[in-house]
Amino acid sequence: MEKRKLGNSDLYVSELGLxxxxxxxxxxxxxxxxxxxxxxxxxxxxxxxLYDQGINEKIVGKSLKFVREKVVIATKAGNRWNEDGKGWHWDPSKNYIKEAVKSSLHRLGTDYIDLYQLHGGTIEDPIDETIEAFEELKEEGLIRYYGISSIRPNVIREYVKKSSIVSVMMQYSLLDRRPEETVFPLLSEHNISVVTRGPLARGILSDKMLEKASVQGYLNYSYEELKDLLQIIQQKLLTRDRSMTELAIGFNLFTDPVASVIAGASSVEQVKENARAANASRLTEQEQEMLMALFTANKYEDHR
Structure with missing residues (x-):
């Protein structure tokens, strides 16, 4: 599988991440x-x-133990579990981040984290303090690089201006093109990579299509609009020996400054299907233009 450089780091990540x-x-x-x-x-x-109260990190760490030097492990912090374990609250403080990283390192069974990410964020956060925590962790050798996971343009702008982030993880798909308006140009200008999540829009942009669509629709698309749209795609694009998953992941990979597409998988079969889509021949300019014409270039309404 092809790899791309992550921002201005020396990390090269596969075009499809798990x-x-x-x-x-x-x-x-x-x-x-x-x-x-x-x-x-x-x-x-x-x-x-946050995932399964740390159990996820333990499984990831054990599974990658024998290939540790060949892989890029990314994890996140900022969502702090309550003492009763029944929920969590947001804590981007320096003290908590520096405490959380040690717990993640222990669960992952590693001496360092390749990419440590702030798992959210608001413009009201003590951003300077948060950045200070990440910078100190770099100096201490506990993390190699850091980034943020956010869809808020105002938060992203602050980190671009004040920090040395190498990536921003954000939701992006044919059905959610909001980052294109303001975020992508800014990140491209500063050589900061995008790691996309939700490329299949909860499974709607897969070969199951409408089986996964809710009657409420998705974002600003109604169910009827989705139905009509996917019919057009079947007629115009899926006749070219491409799957819907190929179109969805290929669309992400076509877009600058995307370095990697993160797709979840709950089975071995899903991993293989997503990998086939990522390894498929690149979308042509014509295919990309058709997709961009069919799907709305929606915009962020909040946190601008």
Whole structure:
């Protein structure tokens, strides 16, 4: 599988990364999914301390222990579990981040984290303090690089201006093109990569299509609009020996400054299907233009 450089770091990540949140808590099953990803050439694995109260990090760490130097492990912090374990709250403070990283390192069974990400963020956060925490962790050698996971343009702008982030993880798909308006140009200008999540829009942009669509629709698309849209795609694009998954992932990979597409998988079969889509021949200019004409270039309404 092809690899791309992550921002101005020396990390090269596979064009398809494995979003580990959906591998579950069964260690045997989780290891099988991660092994399948490795076999497909995936070297980028994304987890978070929030997922299954740290169990996810443990499974990821055990599964990648024997290939540690060959993979890029990304995890996240900022969502702090309550003491009763029944929920969590947002805590981007320096003290918490520096405490959280040690717990993640222990669960992952590693001495360093390749990419440590802030798992959210608001413009009201103590951003300077948060950045200071990440910079100190770099100096201490506990993390190699850091980034943020955010869809808020105002937050992203602050980190671009004040920090040395190498990536921003954000939701992006044919059905959610909001980052194109303001975020992508800004990140391209500063050589900061985008890591996309949700490329299949909860499964709607897959071969199951309308089976996954809710009667409420998706974002600003009604169910009827989705139905009509997907019919057009079937007639105009899916006749070219491409799957819907190929179109969805290919659309992401066509777009600058995307470095990698993170797709979740709850089975070995899903990993293989996503890998086939990522390894398929690149979309042509004509295909990309047709997709961009069919799907709305929507915009962020909040947090601008």
């Amino acid at each position: 979003g580990c949140m959906s591998i579950g808590t069964d260690e045997t099953k989780g290891k099988a999914i991660i092994s399948a990803a490795l076999e497909e050439g995936i070297n980028y694995f994304d987890t978070a301390d």
